[in-house]
Amino acid sequence: MAFSGSKFSTAQLWAGFLAGMIFLSVVVVSLLRGRFGQPGPDGDDVMRLVQVRDLLAGQGWFDLHQYRLGPDGGTLMHWSRIPDIPIILLTGLFDLFLPQDMALAWAISVWPPISMLILLGGLLLAVRNIGDGKLLVFTFIVGLFILLGHFRFLAGSIDHHNLQLGFLAVAVGAALDRQAGSRNMVLSAIMLALSVAVGIELYPFVAVLCAFHAVDWAWRGAEIRNGTVAFGSALAGAIAICFFATVPQAAWGTVYCDALSIISFLSLAIGGGGLALCAAFLSGRGRVVRFAGLVAVGAACGVLFMFQGPQCLGNPLDVLTPDMREIWFDSIIEARPMFDQPGGRRPFVAYAMGPSLVALGVSIYGLVRRRDVRTDLMFALLQALALVLMMYQTRFYVFGSLLAIIPCAAWARDAFDAGRREGGQRAGYLLPLVLSNPTLWALPVMLVLPSPAPAIGEERSCLSDETRAALESVPPGMILSDANIGAILLEETPHSVMYANYHRDIAGISASLEAFSLPPDQVPALLEKNQIDYILFCPNAGENTTFQQIQPDGFLARLTAGEVPTWLKPVRPGPENNSSGRLYRVIPQN
Known part of the structure; x- marks a missing residue:
């Protein structure tokens, strides 16, 4: 939709000011937290820095092994090289x-705030396709509430989630074009292909958006023929480029369900190419024929999964043993279901779900009123999906919050217009703004259920100056320690680690949990088998409490109780700080 006139010019100025505040907020918060030159607090940010450093040091573009993670020559990571590109450039x-x-320190500091511009561009594109100047202003007001100082865009937050949010914003913004113009459809397809290439978190959203475009064409036919052909062709072409540019030739025939592989490449190529062919040759036919064409394309994709990757249709966590799921994976807070959060995080549940619930309600109401069926249907489907995924894993709330911005802004715009028309209740638009603010959702819960004071991070307390000095004083070797500091040890030291929070290190996770569970006298044989040289004990690690409860006679529980076995020798005298890590050398038993 094109805009003109002084009113929209004024709206552009206000929107530009608000967008600037959103961008500056991540810059200011980054400076206040003093994170310049350091990776973000998330372990994935740290591991991304390790991966980039390995690439700069000469590791191959197609070689995604982390050779210092896990036993037997390391672990093949499931990450994409695409998020490395802007950091390398x-x-x-x-x-x-x-x-x-120093150049790398600058790169990891400036890239995350810069990537916020992709997301803001997606919001602007959405408004240009469906709205007017008032919607533009309200979009960035709601965006300010949700994106202010967003942790995924702070300096050092270099993992792939910032790109995923930006790609999703642009893909949805372009998809909102009611006329399905070719340029917007190509842009949406490219963003969806990049989303698939970068990480699996967006796979469900990509599936919904692709299905939406397909059904939209089947319903409308020749009216959007050119745009649909462009979308399908661009989707197939873009995923092909991503596949051949990032997947090594030796892995072209290997199916991975947690990363871009032959199964995800072929499914998008067949789906996109099939949709383009259907639109090219069936647009002039009746709806029954068009829907039959889609069924044929869907059947082809279904056959592909049945014969090429049936395991990808199940729960991706099925590869983990019950012990790995219960002891290790369930301890990762962001991987827990939304309503399975620790008691002190109840305000977070309200913060995370509030805007999405409002947006879903607004979209359903719009469908009932037939206000803008295409737009409301798209957001209703995406928000319903986001809420379902939150019930599976908390981490999906960031996508739901992003997708809530446009529906909440549209409600505020409509309330503003209604107040102007009726000559009263001109402040009625404040209610949508209040309900779209996640902080105001959390506030009542905080008053009723006060949160405990935040404790110092386990990683910071364990890796004290004394502990770091001990790590520097010994030759590089394999360390068995808490999973949460694994990535930090890889980034800050030349040592290897037995395990960290990465599910592909199945052998390392399994061996570590077994060592923690066994009686102390049975552990040396397992350590020797896995060539473990050092034990780093973190007194405040959550695993200590877990193993005290489930294996009170096991090695980690006894070590937590202060019982150091004879086959461990302290590298340095115990630090005065009770929370500092203790580094022990494993004494060979032969």
Whole structure:
């Protein structure tokens, strides 16, 4: 939709001011937290930095092994190289006038705030396709509530989630074009293909958006023929480029359900190409024929999964043993279901779900009133999916909050217009703004159920100066420690770690949990088998309490109780700080 006139010019100024505040908020918060040159607090940010450093040090583009993680030569990571690209490019730019280490520090500091511009561009695109100047202003007001100082865009937050949010915003913004113009459809398809290539978190949203475009064409036919052909062709072409540019030739025939592989490549290529062919040749036929064409394309994709990757139709966590799921995976808070959060995080549940519930209600109400069926249906489907996924894993709330911005802004715009028409209740638009603010959802819960004071991070307390000095004083070797500091040890030291919070390290996770559970006298044989040189004990690690409860006579529980076995020798005298890590050398038993 094109805009003109002084009113929209004023709206553009206000929207630009609000967008600038959103962008500046992540810059200011980053500076206040003093994170310049450091990876974010999330272990995935730290591991991303390790991966980038390995690439800069000469590891191959197609080689995604983390050779210092896990036993037997390391672990093949499921991550994509695509999020590494902007960091590498910025490092190369800064390297022209800075040492490489400093250039990399600048790159990981400036890239996350810059990536916020992709998301803001997606919101602007959405408004241009469905709204007017008032919607533009309200979009960035609601966006300010939800995106202010967003943790995924702070300096050092270099994992792939910032790109995923940006890709989703642009894909949805382009998909909102009611006329399904070719340029918007191509842009949406490219963003969806990149989303699949970057990580599996967006796979369900990609599936819904692809199905939406397909059904939209089957219903409307020749009216959107060109746009649908462009969408399907671009989807197939973009995923092919991503596949051949990031997947090594040796893995072209291997099925991975947790990363871009032959199964995800072929499903999008067949689905996109099939949709393009249907639109090209069946657009002039009746709806029954068009829907039959879609059924044929869907059947082809179904056959592909049945014969090529049936395991990808199940729960991706089925590869984990029951012990790994109960002891290790369930301890990862963001991987827990939304209503399975620790008691002190009840305000977070309200914060995370509030805007999505409002947006879903607004979209369903719009469908009932037949206000803008296409737009409301798209957001209703996406929000319903986001809420379902939150029930599976908490981490999906960030996508639901992002998708809530446009519906909540549309409600505020409609309330504003209604107040103007009726000559009263001109402040009626404040209610939608209040209900779209996640902080105001959390506030009542905080008053009723006060949250405990935040404790110092386990990682920071364990890796004290004394512990770091002990780690530097010994030759590089394999360390068995708590999973939450595994990535930090890889980033800050030359040592290897037995396990960290990465599900592909099945052998390392399994061996570590077994060592923690066994009686102390049976552990040395397992350590020798896995060539473990050191034990780093973190007094505040959550695993300590877990094993005290489930295996009170096991090695970790006894070590937590202060019983150091004779086959462990302290590298240095115990630190004065009770929360500091204790590094022990494993004494060979032969």
